[in-house]
Amino acid sequence: MVFTPADVRAGALGVVSASSAPYPVVLVDSDGYVLDANTAARDALASYHDGQPALPGWLVAASMPGAVSPASGPVGDRFFSAHPTAIDSGATAWWLLEETDHRHTAGELHAQRSNAEFLISASSALLASLNLERCMETTARLAAEHLADAAVVLAPGRSQRLPLVACDQYGQVSRSKVAQTPDTMPGLTEALQGFPPLPARWIDPSEVPEWIVPEGFGPVGSLAIAPLPGHGVAAGALVLLRHAEKPAFSEVDEELGRLFAARAGAAMSAARLYAEQDAVTQVLKRELLAPELVQVRGVEFAGGYRSSQDADQIGGDFYDVHPAADEDGETFALLGDVSGKGLEAAVLTGKIRNTLHALHTLSDDHQQVLGLLNDTLLSRRGPMRFATLVLASARREGSDVVLRLTSGGHPVPLIVRRDGRVEEAATSGSLIGALPRITSSTATVRLSPGESCVLYTDGVTEARGGRRGDAMFGEERLQRLLQGCAGMPAEAVVERIQMTVAQWIGKGKHDDIAVMAITAPRSHHLTAVDGTTPGRYTA
Numbered sequence: 001m002v003f004t005p006a007d008v009r010a011g012a013l014g015v016v017s018a019s020s021a022p023y024p025v026v027l028v029d030s031d032g033y034v035l036d037a038n039t040a041a042r043d044a045l046a047s048y049h050d051g052q053p054a055l056p057g058w059l060v061a062a063s064m065p066g067a068v069s070p071a072s073g074p075v076g077d078r079f080f081s082a083h084p085t086a087i088d089s090g091a092t093a094w095w096l097l098e099e100t101d102h103r104h105t106a107g108e109l110h111a112q113r114s115n116a117e118f119l120i121s122a123s124s125a126l127l128a129s130l131n132l133e134r135c136m137e138t139t140a141r142l143a144a145e146h147l148a149d150a151a152v153v154l155a156p157g158r159s160q161r162l163p164l165v166a167c168d169q170y171g172q173v174s175r176s177k178v179a180q181t182p183d184t185m186p187g188l189t190e191a192l193q194g195f196p197p198l199p200a201r202w203i204d205p206s207e208v209p210e211w212i213v214p215e216g217f218g219p220v221g222s223l224a225i226a227p228l229p230g231h232g233v234a235a236g237a238l239v240l241l242r243h244a245e246k247p248a249f250s251e252v253d254e255e256l257g258r259l260f261a262a263r264a265g266a267a268m269s270a271a272r273l274y275a276e277q278d279a280v281t282q283v284l285k286r287e288l289l290a291p292e293l294v295q296v297r298g299v300e301f302a303g304g305y306r307s308s309q310d311a312d313q314i315g316g317d318f319y320d321v322h323p324a325a326d327e328d329g330e331t332f333a334l335l336g337d338v339s340g341k342g343l344e345a346a347v348l349t350g351k352i353r354n355t356l357h358a359l360h361t362l363s364d365d366h367q368q369v370l371g372l373l374n375d376t377l378l379s380r381r382g383p384m385r386f387a388t389l390v391l392a393s394a395r396r397e398g399s400d401v402v403l404r405l406t407s408g409g410h411p412v413p414l415i416v417r418r419d420g421r422v423e424e425a426a427t428s429g430s431l432i433g434a435l436p437r438i439t440s441s442t443a444t445v446r447l448s449p450g451e452s453c454v455l456y457t458d459g460v461t462e463a464r465g466g467r468r469g470d471a472m473f474g475e476e477r478l479q480r481l482l483q484g485c486a487g488m489p490a491e492a493v494v495e496r497i498q499m500t501v502a503q504w505i506g507k508g509k510h511d512d513i514a515v516m517a518i519t520a521p522r523s524h525h526l527t528a529v530d531g532t533t534p535g536r537y538t539a
Contacts, residue, residue, distance in 0.1 A: 191226065228265030299394045322356075335410075370432060
């Protein structure tokens with residue numbers, strides 16, 4: 001088999017010998033019939049016609065007149081690309097280059113690239129939420145869409161019932177709790193404990209319990225189980241199911257499932273950890289939140305708090321009210337401010353409130369209470385933090401309210417009279433928690449019906465805002481504001497101060513703000529006989 005290629009230039013020396021070529025070479029006429037083939041071609045082309053190798057359909061089509069061009073296609077389980085060389089007689093010599101390994105490698109590379117893209121997008125979807133239930137739903141949905149025909153996610157439960165999320169072949173997600181024990185399904189108990197998965201080929205689909213198969217799924221042909229690893233403790237297990245008519249899970253499929261399960265387990269573990277920490281935080285925060293104040297023993301109490309960070313609910317300002325044990329006793333109230341902001345200040349606030357709650361039975365002697373609190377703050381470890389504080393003891397005398405006020409380095413309480421006059425209470429004192437010994441003085445104030453005593457933190461007077469945004473609200477502006485609060489109930493006084501200061505600040509930054517109003521009711525009011533149960537006060 002010897003021919004001269006048509007593309008050999010005139011005058012060139014060279015004759016191509018196909019018989020010696022290392023590649024399969026087939027000589028085909030214009031009708032697509034094989035005229036000759038070398039040994040390599042005869043070995044590659046398994047079928048014959050009239051003693052000559054039979055061409056595959058894709059090569060016959062490429063040999064038609066006017067359509068001769070490079071082509072490629074399968075020959076049995078091998079893959080070739082064919083490159084034509086035109087012969088003067090009108091025939092075409094096809095040089096076949098095997099690309100089986102190349103295509104196999106390219107296919108594996110494409111599959112790995114697709115898998116990597118899936119794992120990246122899956123990680124983003126899984127980490128988009130720290131809600132455990134939503135994370136389980138996302139895990140089941142992604143697994144059913146990309147890895148199997150249906151998927152089931154199980155998480156360890158605190159009770160005998162296992163939380164289960166399933167995504168069926170239609171993409172519908174369902175949630176339930178199953179009372180069945182994991183050992184009813186081979187490999188599930190081990191997966192929930194975080195042990196290596198049982199190979200899919202070792203799991204008999206006929207042994208799969210009904211509770212693990214989504215409703216309407218049909219016969220299970222293949223099943224794979226992968227643990228969902230977490231931070232020290234397994235986050236759960238992932239069960240993948242395929243229909244009976246589909247190919248069984250291969251080792252490659254199982255490896256991809258394990259890689260996905262590792263990411264899903266990390267996301268679920270993070271969501272569970274966040275939920276546990278959030279639950280602890282909420283319990284602790286409830287002890288730090290400003291209490292809701294009510295009327296106690298014929299005395300109106302109202303309070304308002306705004307953190308320096310509007311998204312927070314706790315900070316360094318605080319107030320409390322502790323009713324007396326007996327009906328004729330004084331109600332002990334306090335308002336204060338600790339140095340600093342944020343969580344550290346809130347923690348110290350909680351300690352001070354708890355200390356004062358324990359000391360409120362000693363409220364007959366404000367100086368003693370402040371002294372014991374001062375000793376407590378000085379004895380605590382860590383950086384020195386101090387506090388300012390106002391103590392108030394209130395009781396009804398007829399229709400009036402008698403107050404004892406003691407300041408510990410805090411802004412002076414303001415008294416709002418019925419005629420609009422605003423007076424400063426004659427009390428002063430030193431910071432709490434800064435010096436070994438403190439000094440303080442107590443003022444006694446009588447409030448007639450409709451008159452109020454306003455306690456506030458420096459977050460009110462030092463609030464910056466106004467037209468230019470840098471002017472302090474100041475004590476004079478606060479006193480002018482209170483002149484218009486004469487005769488108002490305690491709650492209305494607090495609300496007016498808060499609204500006015502908020503308008504002054506606008507969108508600017510501010511410190512923690514706390515306000516408390518203690519008011520003598522204008523007429524007969526409801527009172528709390530035991531500090532919590534409403535009754536009617538009789539003057």
